Amino acid sequence: MLDFLPRLPLADWIDAFVDWLKNADFIFDSLTSFISAIIEGLDAGIGFFPSWLLIVLLTAITYWFAGRKTGLTAFVFIGLFLIDNMGYWDGMVLTLAIVISASLISVIVGVPFGIWMSKNDVVEGAIKPVLDFMQTMPAFVYLIPAVAFFGIGEVPGVVASVIFAMPPTIRLTNLGIRQVSTEAIEAADAFGSTPAQKLFKVQLPMAKVTIMTGVNQTIMLALSMVVIASMIGAGGLGTEVYYAVGRNDAGGGFEAGFAIVILAIILDRLTQSFSNGRK
Amino acid sequence: MAKLEVDGLTKVFGKKPKKALELLEKNKSKDDILQETGNTVGVNRASFSVEDGEIFVIMGLSGSGKSTLVRLLNRLIDPTVGNVWVDGENLAEMNDKHLRDTRRKKMSMVFQKFGLFPFRTVLSNVEYGLEVQGEEKESRQEKALEALELVGLKGYENMYPDELSGGMQQRVGLARALANDPDILLMDEAFSALDPLIRKDMQDELLDLQTKMKKTIVFITHDLDEALRIGDRITIMKDGAIVQIGTPEEILMEPENEYVEKFVEDVDRSKVFTVEHVMTRAESVNVEKEGPRVALKRMKEANISSIYVTDRERNLLGIVHASDVSRLVTENKDQLQEVIQENVPTTAKDTVLRDIMNLLTYQNVPLAVVEDGKLKGAVVRGTVIAALSGSEVENVGLSS
Numbered sequence: 047m048l049d050f051l052p053r054l055p056l057a058d059w060i061d062a063f064v065d066w067l068k069n070a071d072f073i074f075d076s077l078t079s080f081i082s083a084i085i086e087g088l089d090a091g092i093g094f095f096p097s098w099l100l101i102v103l104l105t106a107i108t109y110w111f112a113g114r115k116t117g118l119t120a121f122v123f124i125g126l127f128l129i130d131n132m133g134y135w136d137g138m139v140l141t142l143a144i145v146i147s148a149s150l151i152s153v154i155v156g157v158p159f160g161i162w163m164s165k166n167d168v169v170e171g172a173i174k175p176v177l178d179f180m181q182t183m184p185a186f187v188y189l190i191p192a193v194a195f196f197g198i199g200e201v202p203g204v205v206a207s208v209i210f211a212m213p214p215t216i217r218l219t220n221l222g223i224r225q226v227s228t229e230a231i232e233a234a235d236a237f238g239s240t241p242a243q244k245l246f247k248v249q250l251p252m253a254k255v256t257i258m259t260g261v262n263q264t265i266m267l268a269l270s271m272v273v274i275a276s277m278i279g280a281g282g283l284g285t286e287v288y289y290a291v292g293r294n295d296a297g298g299g300f301e302a303g304f305a306i307v308i309l310a311i312i313l314d315r316l317t318q319s320f321s322n323g324r325k
Numbered sequence: 326m327a328k329l330e331v332d333g334l335t336k337v338f339g340k341k342p343k344k345a346l347e348l349l350e351k352n353k354s355k356d357d358i359l360q361e362t363g364n365t366v367g368v369n370r371a372s373f374s375v376e377d378g379e380i381f382v383i384m385g386l387s388g389s390g391k392s393t394l395v396r397l398l399n400r401l402i403d404p405t406v407g408n409v410w411v412d413g414e415n416l417a418e419m420n421d422k423h424l425r426d427t428r429r430k431k432m433s434m435v436f437q438k439f440g441l442f443p444f445r446t447v448l449s450n451v452e453y454g455l456e457v458q459g460e461e462k463e464s465r466q467e468k469a470l471e472a473l474e475l476v477g478l479k480g481y482e483n484m485y486p487d488e489l490s491g492g493m494q495q496r497v498g499l500a501r502a503l504a505n506d507p508d509i510l511l512m513d514e515a516f517s518a519l520d521p522l523i524r525k526d527m528q529d530e531l532l533d534l535q536t537k538m539k540k541t542i543v544f545i546t547h548d549l550d551e552a553l554r555i556g557d558r559i560t561i562m563k564d565g566a567i568v569q570i571g572t573p574e575e576i577l578m579e580p581e582n583e584y585v586e587k588f589v590e591d592v593d594r595s596k597v598f599t600v601e602h603v604m605t606r607a608e609s610v611n612v613e614k615e616g617p618r619v620a621l622k623r624m625k626e627a628n629i630s631s632i633y634v635t636d637r638e639r640n641l642l643g644i645v646h647a648s649d650v651s652r653l654v655t656e657n658k659d660q661l662q663e664v665i666q667e668n669v670p671t672t673a674k675d676t677v678l679r680d681i682m683n684l685l686t687y688q689n690v691p692l693a694v695v696e697d698g699k700l701k702g703a704v705v706r707g708t709v710i711a712a713l714s715g716s717e718v719e720n721v722g723l724s725s
Contacts, residue, residue, distance in 0.1 A: 229438050229439070230440055230441075230442060232401055232434070232440060233434070233436060233440035233442075233453075233501075235401055236399055236434040236511075237429065237434075237454040237457060238426065238428035238429035238457055239425075239457045243457050247456070251444045251445075252444065
């Protein structure tokens with residue numbers, strides 16, 4: 047159909063753009079070492095504890111900080127014990143390190159963007175379609191440029207996860223700040239707050255619950271990327287699933303998948319309870 | 326110099342307000358301007374001045390521009406044209422820092438829905454104004470506690486706003502505004518969200534506080550009774566423009582036009598009019614130099630049956646009745662002392678008529694109006710009834 051028109055060389059353009067970006071490889075090199083330092087630090091930090099100690103610690107944290115719910119506390123204990131028992135402990139620690147790194151970077155980059163969006167309608171109008179693009183583009187596609195710039199391993203995995211997982215943090219930071227009641231904003235202004243005082247003393251605290259919902263979503267999306275990222279060499283539980291698929295090993299696949307689900311539930315409930323606690 | 330001076334203050338909402346301003350100059354109505362330009366007129370050339378220590382009420386129905394007007398007074402909204410002077414300084418010419426300082430030191434605001442910060446305790450809400458000024462934690466907490474005590478919320482400092490009732494939340498709002506010790510309080514429908522009984526309590530409390538603190542208060546309301554109760558002067562607004570400015574009595578007695586007239590039609594005047602308004606000259610004799618004959622002559626001239634007795638300094642001593650005085654004359658005595666009845670019903674100038682109704686009903690003599698023991702005038706039934714029915718007081722003679 048419409049063969050007489052020349053084909054639009056979109057792929058060529060993107061390739062050219064990616065090639066051009068490679069000129070800035072000194073930036074990517076330093077980024078790579080920076081991100082990899084975060085991941086290794088976290089991995090070593092979490093892995094420093096013997097599994098039994100970490101299980102006890104996490105169970106205690108859940109009990110004290112998540113509203114002393116016995117059901118959830120029991121789930122954390124049994125879930126982590128199962129992961130250790132099935133032999134996925136080291137994989138879980140690395141996965142946790144990757145997810146936390148991706149989430150940290152998403153929050154550090156995403157929250158300021160969200161704030162900027164909330165202050166300026168033009169910026170909001172410009173960033174919104176970009177966020178839609180980032181979220182709807184199939185996550186696999188990010189793997190290709192990630193490999194091109196960051197090689198293989200955990201770092202490109204984290205980068206791809208950040209791109210895929212950051213939008214909810216940006217969106218909900220923007221939304222949360224815009225939802226702060228007019229009277230509270232007027233009160234802040236009427237008492238002579240500087241713009242920074244207004245932001246840190248009124249807007250961000252009042253938007254906190256909404257922002258934390260975004261952070262929770264970001265963590266969940268980052269976790270959903272671990273299997274996909276394992277295709278470019280990011281280790282952890284995702285790799286176990288990926289290998290099981292290759293070996294047609296249903297049992298092993300489900301075991302590793304189960305470990306991911308347990309981790310997801312624990313992370314989800316913990317972050318939710320942090321976001322709701324005021325007093 | 327007035328504390329707050331407003332001159333030709335106008336706010337037109339929407340893009341390109343220039344055309345709308347031209348139409349305003351031609352006295353086009355708000356609706357016409359909306360039709361022609363798509364711009365909404367918020368406030369239309371308002372001018373007034375508020376004196377130091379005065380409660381200045383701005384009253385109007387919703388959409389009359391009163392909330393916009395109060396936000397122009399601290400530049401939460403920037404005016405399209407016109408000026409506001411606070412202590413002689415033009416608000417429009419201030420840079421950000423100067424404006425912030427003015428808001429911090431000179432004026433604070435109380436909001437209709439309280440505008441409290443839900444994640445802060447009561448104490449830390451009240452501290453906010455001082456906190457942004459960079460005041461030390463200890464001294465600002467001390468001031469905040471004082472302000473809380475002033476509004477009767479001692480002991481609630483560590484609670485959160487949503488744990489308090491509406492009335493108490495607004496007390497927090499008021500304490501927050503007072504903690505800065507500003508000269509000017511802007512109160513935007515501050516009591517409108519409260520239920521009637523609590524609203525009345527808060528009005529009383531505000532008046533109480535005001536006798537102690539003597540702030541300059543600009544109070545916005547849509548409730549005429551509230552306006553009449555607390556206002557030293559009242560401004561009535563319609564469609565963004567000021568219709569009339571005056572004391573409560575002026576508004577009731579001389580409504581500027583039909584709009585105001587309709588507004589005040591149903592007001593309970595007995596709650597607004599004071600004794601001073603209906604008081605007439607009191608006939609009296611000076612006991613130190615005038616005797617029964619003078620008293621009798623004066624009563625005949627004024628066509629009354631009793632007369633007040635005072636000393637040289639016009640201190641009220643009592644009242645004498647015509648029958649007793651004529652007896653003295655026939656007995657040829659020249660001192661009034663022995664027939665003076667000391668039990669005279671009295672009242673003060675600023676008492677509202679409602680509070681003297683009972684006295685008037687059961688007394689056969691007029692009420693003496695007394696200030697510091699001195700006789701200032703008298704109140705008779707006829708003038709009170711005339712005032713309440715809305716007629717001019719001057720038409721009614723003294724008849725008792």
